[in-house]
Amino acid sequence: MTYAIIIIAALILGAAVAxxxxxxxxxxxxxxxxxxxxxxxxxxWAGAEFVAFAQVLVYVGAVSMVVLFAVLLTRQGATSAPVxxxxxxxxxxxxxxxxxxxxxxxxxxxxxxxxxxxxPTPASITVKEIGIQxxxxxxxxxxxxxxxxxxxxxxxxxxxxxxxxxxxxx
Amino acid sequence: xxPLQLCLVLSSLLFCVGLAGALSRSNTILVLLGIELMxxxxxxxxxxFWCYGPHAAxxxxxxxxxxxxxxxxxxxxxxxxxxxxxxxxxxTVRLQDASTLKG
Amino acid sequence: xxxxxxxxxxxxxxxxxxxxxxxxxxxNGRTLAAGVAIGAMAGSFLLACLALAGALxxxxxxxxxxxxxxxxxxxxxxxxxxxxxxxxFMGVMVSFxxxxxxxxxxxxxxxxxxxxxxxxxxxxxxxAMLGLxxxxxxxxxxxxxxxxxxxxxxxxxxxxxxxxxxxxxxxAFITTRIGDLGFLLGLLWLQDTQxxxxxxxxxxxxxEPAALTSLSTLLPCGLAISSAIGLLIFCGxxxxxxxxxxxxxxxxxxxGPTPVSALIHAATMVAAGVFLxxxxxxxxxxxxxxxxxxxxxxxxxxxxxxxxALLGALIACAQNDIKRILAFSTVSQLGYMMLALGVGSWVxxxxxxxxxxxxxxxxxxxxxxxxxxxxxxxxIRALGGLSKKMKITYVTFAIGTMALVGVPLFFSGFWSxxxxxxxxxxxxxxxxxxxxxxxGVVLTAFYNTRLMAETFFGTxxxxxxxxxxxxxxxxxxxxxxxxxxxxxxxxxNLPTYPWLQARLLxxxxxxxxxxxxxxxxxxxxxxxxxLGIGAGWALYGRSLRPNASAPDPLAARLPGLFAxxxxxxxxxxxxxxxxxxxxxxxxxxxxxxxxxxWDGLIRLLAALGEFSGFVSRETDERTLNGGFDATSGRxxxxxxxxxxxxxxxxHGYLRTxxxxxxxxLILAVLGGAR
Numbered sequence: 036m037t038y039a040i041i042i043i044a045a046l047i048l049g050a051a052v053a054x055x056x057x058x059x060x061x062x063x064x065x066x067x068x069x070x071x072x073x074x075x076x077x078x079x080w081a082g083a084e085f086v087a088f089a090q091v092l093v094y095v096g097a098v099s100m101v102v103l104f105a106v107l108l109t110r111q112g113a114t115s116a117p118v119x120x121x122x123x124x125x126x127x128x129x130x131x132x133x134x135x136x137x138x139x140x141x142x143x144x145x146x147x148x149x150x151x152x153x154x155p156t157p158a159s160i161t162v163k164e165i166g167i168q169x170x171x172x173x174x175x176x177x178x179x180x181x182x183x184x185x186x187x188x189x190x191x192x193x194x195x196x197x198x199x200x201x202x203x204x205x
Numbered sequence: 206x207x208p209l210q211l212c213l214v215l216s217s218l219l220f221c222v223g224l225a226g227a228l229s230r231s232n233t234i235l236v237l238l239g240i241e242l243m244x245x246x247x248x249x250x251x252x253x254f255w256c257y258g259p260h261a262a263x264x265x266x267x268x269x270x271x272x273x274x275x276x277x278x279x280x281x282x283x284x285x286x287x288x289x290x291x292x293x294x295x296x297t298v299r300l301q302d303a304s305t306l307k308g
Numbered sequence: 309x310x311x312x313x314x315x316x317x318x319x320x321x322x323x324x325x326x327x328x329x330x331x332x333x334x335x336n337g338r339t340l341a342a343g344v345a346i347g348a349m350a351g352s353f354l355l356a357c358l359a360l361a362g363a364l365x366x367x368x369x370x371x372x373x374x375x376x377x378x379x380x381x382x383x384x385x386x387x388x389x390x391x392x393x394x395x396x397f398m399g400v401m402v403s404f405x406x407x408x409x410x411x412x413x414x415x416x417x418x419x420x421x422x423x424x425x426x427x428x429x430x431x432x433x434x435x436a437m438l439g440l441x442x443x444x445x446x447x448x449x450x451x452x453x454x455x456x457x458x459x460x461x462x463x464x465x466x467x468x469x470x471x472x473x474x475x476x477x478x479x480a481f482i483t484t485r486i487g488d489l490g491f492l493l494g495l496l497w498l499q500d501t502q503x504x505x506x507x508x509x510x511x512x513x514x515x516e517p518a519a520l521t522s523l524s525t526l527l528p529c530g531l532a533i534s535s536a537i538g539l540l541i542f543c544g545x546x547x548x549x550x551x552x553x554x555x556x557x558x559x560x561x562x563x564g565p566t567p568v569s570a571l572i573h574a575a576t577m578v579a580a581g582v583f584l585x586x587x588x589x590x591x592x593x594x595x596x597x598x599x600x601x602x603x604x605x606x607x608x609x610x611x612x613x614x615x616x617a618l619l620g621a622l623i624a625c626a627q628n629d630i631k632r633i634l635a636f637s638t639v640s641q642l643g644y645m646m647l648a649l650g651v652g653s654w655v656x657x658x659x660x661x662x663x664x665x666x667x668x669x670x671x672x673x674x675x676x677x678x679x680x681x682x683x684x685x686x687x688i689r690a691l692g693g694l695s696k697k698m699k700i701t702y703v704t705f706a707i708g709t710m711a712l713v714g715v716p717l718f719f720s721g722f723w724s725x726x727x728x729x730x731x732x733x734x735x736x737x738x739x740x741x742x743x744x745x746x747x748g749v750v751l752t753a754f755y756n757t758r759l760m761a762e763t764f765f766g767t768x769x770x771x772x773x774x775x776x777x778x779x780x781x782x783x784x785x786x787x788x789x790x791x792x793x794x795x796x797x798x799x800x801n802l803p804t805y806p807w808l809q810a811r812l813l814x815x816x817x818x819x820x821x822x823x824x825x826x827x828x829x830x831x832x833x834x835x836x837x838x839l840g841i842g843a844g845w846a847l848y849g850r851s852l853r854p855n856a857s858a859p860d861p862l863a864a865r866l867p868g869l870f871a872x873x874x875x876x877x878x879x880x881x882x883x884x885x886x887x888x889x890x891x892x893x894x895x896x897x898x899x900x901x902x903x904x905x906w907d908g909l910i911r912l913l914a915a916l917g918e919f920s921g922f923v924s925r926e927t928d929e930r931t932l933n934g935g936f937d938a939t940s941g942r943x944x945x946x947x948x949x950x951x952x953x954x955x956x957x958x959h960g961y962l963r964t965x966x967x968x969x970x971x972x973l974i975l976a977v978l979g980g981a982r
Contacts, residue, residue, distance in 0.1 A: 083266075128229075132970075149207070184275060190283055195286035301958075
């Protein structure tokens with residue numbers, strides 16, 4: 036049980052670190068797909084199958100496609116787009132900040148006695164129960180999320196759409 | 206270390222990887238992807254606490270993650286559309302170049 | 309030592325792992341990718357042999373290993389693996405033929421820049437196919453079935469820079485998708501009525517008597533439920549196995565590299581349809597006991613098979629591309645297999661499937677060897693005279709041809725075809741398929757004689773063929789092994805000792821019958837084969853074509869028929885005129901609705917919005933503005949002061965946020981500690 040989570044964690048973190056370090060944007064995007072798939076594996080391991088499938092559908096399937104499209108639409112050269120060297124100063128500040136956050140978080144986690152059960156719940160939640168919860172107590176949130184998604188998608192189309200010819204860009 | 210702590214350590218490390226990426230890369234797409242990783246790390250926490258917490262039967266953690274995934278998807282779509290729009294007008298995807306709103 | 313059913317998943321898992329390793333290998337890791345793929349395939353072959361040993365120890369049993377995949381609340385979706393003689397024989401055949409094709413590919417694809425991707429795709433294909441074979445759940449089978457379709461898309465379109473290859477890949481994918489829609493509907497219907505998609509589940513699977521009885525109830529239209537579901541599933545098999553009327557994709561799929569054609573057309577993908585029907589045979593046959601139904605599912609299968617067998621053989625007579633001739637011959641042979649299934653002898657179908665896999669893989673690899681040697685010349689009119697230059701290819705190709713034609717006694721194709729003819733002759737519903745099959749035998753002999761004569765005899769008729777020479781051992785050794793298989797495989801199911809038949813039917817004892825029992829039929833088919841070869845030799849062998857542009861002797865005698873056959877009886881044009889036209893019509897209707905109906909509505913709404921905006925602006929400017937001007941002056945001043953903090957650098961904001969968070973957390977922890 037513990038070995039599985041360690042393997043999954045190594046997969047996720049390895050893919051994420053490689054993605055954030057890679058010079059090639061396409062490689063970054065593909066490595067992130069790996070990281071997201073690893074997160075889906077984590078959800079499966081924790082017994083949340085439905086979330087795992089949602090993760091695969093939304094991230095591995097949809098968001099990755101949007102990202103790849105964005106990469107392809109914004110690349111400057113004809114061949115693979117090399118990312119220009121980042122500013123080392125900012126990178127160093129970034130790593131120091133992230134390291135600080137990591138240190139504080141790990142200290143807090145390891146220093147807090149967590150009063151919870153030692154083993155995961157054997158009975159995982161079924162799709163039916165999720166459906167009842169969504170339609171019952173969380174119906175308002177579900178509606179709002181639907182509206183947000185619609186608005187966001189319309190907005191995305193509007194922002195990314197090519198300007199009309201009679202409205203020349205400044 | 207208990208499994209719960211293991212999950213939390215994983216999620217905080219993932220969060221910091223995303224944060225480091227978002228802070229140090231100059232390509233806007235990569236910054237957005239770093240933020241996506243941070244969101245995912247938060248979701249890991251929800252699932253970890255749902256799985257090991259005392260109220261697993263209600264499934265609130267799972268529902269929260271589902272909503273978070275939906276919102277994150279919306280965020281990614283709008284964010285990437287913005288990147289494309291900025292690129293069309295200014296021919297750049299460097300985040301530090303998009304500073305017209307400077308005071 | 310045997311492989312138990314719990315470990316059966318290892319057989320597809322090995323090539324899948326090889327595909328994953330291949331995908332992660334850098335582009336120049338050619339040897340690594342090929343080595344891993346071949347090694348994994350060899351491992352799968354050994355495991356499949358161990359599984360076969362396990363299955364033969366107890367041929368009547370269906371060993372299953374089922375598990376819950378996914379809990380849906382109202383019940384779980386279950387998947388599983390199945391080990392019985394049918395699975396085991398298919399597994400051994402698929403892994404063995406694939407292994408030889410992999411080895412052949414190392415020679416054939418040597419100069420290709422995307423060598424490593426090729427082995428990655430091949431491994432994926434083999435993994436999907438082996439997964440399909442070991443599945444104990446129609447759902448798992450369907451998933452692997454679609455994966456096979458995906459891998460074939462990638463492989464047929466492997467040379468995607470050629471527009472014809474890209475189009476062929478699309479055509480193969482979309483045409484098989486039409487059939488798969490039927491398959492999916494059948495699958496859903498089955499899940500709906502039975503609540504399970506497992507084949508065997510200790511009495512609860514849908515191929516077991518309890519379920520079959522409940523599936524035998526009649527629908528309002530008079531069909532039994534089992535026939536309706538069976539025919540829907542058969543749609544999938546029609547698409548995948550290139551049966552009439554969805555056979556059009558198969559010849560175009562020849563645009564892929566030749567080892568792919570061998571893999572897709574011989575051993576695996578097209579065999580998947582036959583295997584599927586053999587696997588669900590109890591379901592297909594469940595309506596046989598009902599007298600009142602208008603049509604039995606198997607009758608449809610038999611007639612489709614007979615039509616396909618005859619049609620494929622006819623069209624093959626007038627093709628000039630060496631691979632297209634073989635493709636149409638595959639269509640025809642698959643028709644024979646479906647015919648055998650339809651007339652109730654699924655064992656004969658599987659026997660023919662196994663022998664066909666060997667001799668057709670041999671023929672395709674032989675054709676690949678010819679094409680590779682002749683500098684990618686595929687037109688048989690431009691080949692010729694290769695018998696002296698490529699001795700090994702010539703001899704093995706001749707063995708493959710004789711097995712395909714059904715030259716008596718020594719070749720496996722003869723015995724398997726004989727079994728099918730025998731079964732078709734004994735079918736009590738109709739004798740028409742039997743006569744179609746007999747005519748197909750003559751035509752098969754005819755077009756193969758033409759193929760041999762044009763390719764190997766006479767003088768070379770192009771530069772490529774003139775400079776041909778024998779290929780290296782990586783290509784010839786698989787040919788020799790397959791040729792040996794094409795001859796020796798007949799030994800497993802001779803009429804006097806039908807070992808394969810007994811094992812497939814789950815019997816321990818082997819009951820043969822003397823050869824004299826089917827002697828009349830056998831004699832008839834020998835005469836027909838001789839007739840076909842004689843006609844082919846008279847037309848093509850006696851007077852060999854002097855150059856590549858000389859007219860075809862058959863075209864000179866029957867120009868109208870030859871032209872129609874050369875255009876494949878116009879099926880492609882027919883589909884373009886009907887299905888394509890309908891699709892275009894629907895699309896223009898949708899455009900019309902979009903442009904005029906919906907657009908008009910939206911414009912109306914926009915006009916309303918504009919009007920209300922106008923009204924609100926008027927009130928704003930006249931009544932509200934004055935008082936706000938003064939306030940906003942102050943606000944502007946304050947805003948300018950604050951805007952110094954807006955550096956415009958998003959990184960800076962984010963960093964400040966993170967550091968603030970650290971500070972807050974430290975404060976909280978310190979506060980908590982106090």
